[in-house]
Amino acid sequence: MKKKPSIATRAIHGKKLHAYKGPLSTPIYQTSTYRFESSDDAIRYSKGDTSVYVYSRYHNPSVEDVEEKLSVMNDADAAALFSSGMAAISTAILSIVKSGDEIISTPSLYGGTYRFFRDVLPLYNIKVKYVAADALSDISKLATRNTKLFYCESPTNPTVGIVDLHKAIVEVQKAGKKSGTKIFTMIDNTFATCLYQSPFTIGFDAIVESATKYIGGHSDILAGVVVGKKEYIKNVRHLAKYLGGCADPFAAFLLSRSLKTFQLRVDKQSENALMLAKHFEKHSKVSRIFYPGLQSHPQHAIAKKQMSGYGAMVCLEVKGGVKSAVKVCDSLKVAVNAMSLGGAETLVSIPVYSSHVNMSGEELAKHGVTPGMIRISIGAEGIDDLIEDFEQALKGI
Numbered sequence: 319m320k321k322k323p324s325i326a327t328r329a330i331h332g333k334k335l336h337a338y339k340g341p342l343s344t345p346i347y348q349t350s351t352y353r354f355e356s357s358d359d360a361i362r363y364s365k366g367d368t369s370v371y372v373y374s375r376y377h378n379p380s381v382e383d384v385e386e387k388l389s390v391m392n393d394a395d396a397a398a399l400f401s402s403g404m405a406a407i408s409t410a411i412l413s414i415v416k417s418g419d420e421i422i423s424t425p426s427l428y429g430g431t432y433r434f435f436r437d438v439l440p441l442y443n444i445k446v447k448y449v450a451a452d453a454l455s456d457i458s459k460l461a462t463r464n465t466k467l468f469y470c471e472s473p474t475n476p477t478v479g480i481v482d483l484h485k486a487i488v489e490v491q492k493a494g495k496k497s498g499t500k501i502f503t504m505i506d507n508t509f510a511t512c513l514y515q516s517p518f519t520i521g522f523d524a525i526v527e528s529a530t531k532y533i534g535g536h537s538d539i540l541a542g543v544v545v546g547k548k549e550y551i552k553n554v555r556h557l558a559k560y561l562g563g564c565a566d567p568f569a570a571f572l573l574s575r576s577l578k579t580f581q582l583r584v585d586k587q588s589e590n591a592l593m594l595a596k597h598f599e600k601h602s603k604v605s606r607i608f609y610p611g612l613q614s615h616p617q618h619a620i621a622k623k624q625m626s627g628y629g630a631m632v633c634l635e636v637k638g639g640v641k642s643a644v645k646v647c648d649s650l651k652v653a654v655n656a657m658s659l660g661g662a663e664t665l666v667s668i669p670v671y672s673s674h675v676n677m678s679g680e681e682l683a684k685h686g687v688t689p690g691m692i693r694i695s696i697g698a699e700g701i702d703d704l705i706e707d708f709e710q711a712l713k714g715i
């Protein structure tokens with residue numbers, strides 16, 4: 319092939335494009351350990367030869383197949399697969415920061431990540447400072463010699479807010495020069511996926527993603543991934559050995575299978591999302607609707623600059639607050655009232671009762687979350703069925 323294969327091709331074949339001999343689908347290596355041919359294998363392993371299969375918490379061929387695909391899809395050196403998005407995120411972060419270090423992050427984050435920053439990292443003397451997405455030039459003011467990581471999520475969960483990624487990288491570099499440190503940059507790319515956003519070309523050092531969502535795409539497995547440079551992923555793997563959040567071979571098999579339809583699914587879901595968002599933009603029962611592909615989205619211009627598609631997450635704020643939101647969610651007949659996202663089924667959830675539970679009014683305001691919001695993960699159903707479903711549910715409020 320002369321030019322680089324598309325993301326769809328890379329998702330289906332990984333690196334096994336030319337004259338590769340072997341099973342078409344990677345088998346499920348459902349094993350915890352591996353037979354050594356002789357103790358020579360153990361000796362080689364003890365001397366650091368990572369090609370020797372020893373134990374499935376370290377290596378597993380089904381898992382490696384997915385890691386290879388995700389690294390080539392992201393145009394990266396390497397990827398490490400985990401048992402969940404949070405296992406990936408926590409291991410990725412703890413591979414960079416230690417006691418006494420500081421993180422600068424944008425505040426609009428998946429609730430689990432935010433609570434990890436708020437409740438867990440301080441126990442290990444790791445401080446997180448927040449910079450508003452519309453005040454990224456403050457990064458220099460916040461950075462100190464101890465700042466080791468800049469972290470962000472874009473689009474954000476649940477309000478699909480956009481962080482200007484180019485500006486963030488420029489500001490982090492400026493801050494690093496001023497404080498005389500290298501600040502590592504990491505982004506949660508779960509909502510956009512590599513199909514619509516390429517953080518490495520913008521200058522990010524690492525990507526984390528909940529593979530439970532669009533990569534898995536069928537709401538039937540939990541997984542997470544960290545993607546980056548070889549040396550960094552080596553450190554991540556080292557820590558993962560001890561934290562133990564390794565991916566399961568059966569989940570890896572399902573992921574490999576899911577990747578074959580990755581682009582088909584995500585494109586269709588995103589097309590549905592734009593149509594649904596446009597349809598309900600001026601609805602009498604809707605006070606606000608957030609979708610980065612709408613011209614009315616506050617950061618549409620930034621999204622257009624840094625994304626090649628807008629994804630399939632929509633945030634709808636209904637008139638009448640949380641009572642109305644509950645009524646709408648309970649009246650839907652096609653869309654499902656369930657907490658995850660990214661699958662073929664349209665799912666709805668109320669952030670104040672789900673991803674953003676356990677947060678004060680002040681914290682919710684910082685995240686831009688209001689009680690009347692419904693987060694919609696648009697699926698691959700027929701768009702007419704979805705529009706009719708939301709129309710009838712909204713009629714009831």
Ligand SMILES: Cc1ncc(COP(=O)(O)O)c(C=O)c1O
Pocket residue numbers: 402403404405428430471475506508509527528529530531540541542658
């Ligand atoms: C943006 C984002 N990142 C990370 C996670 C955590 O992923 P997991 O549930 O696979 O641990 C989620 C989960 O909803 C998420 O929405």
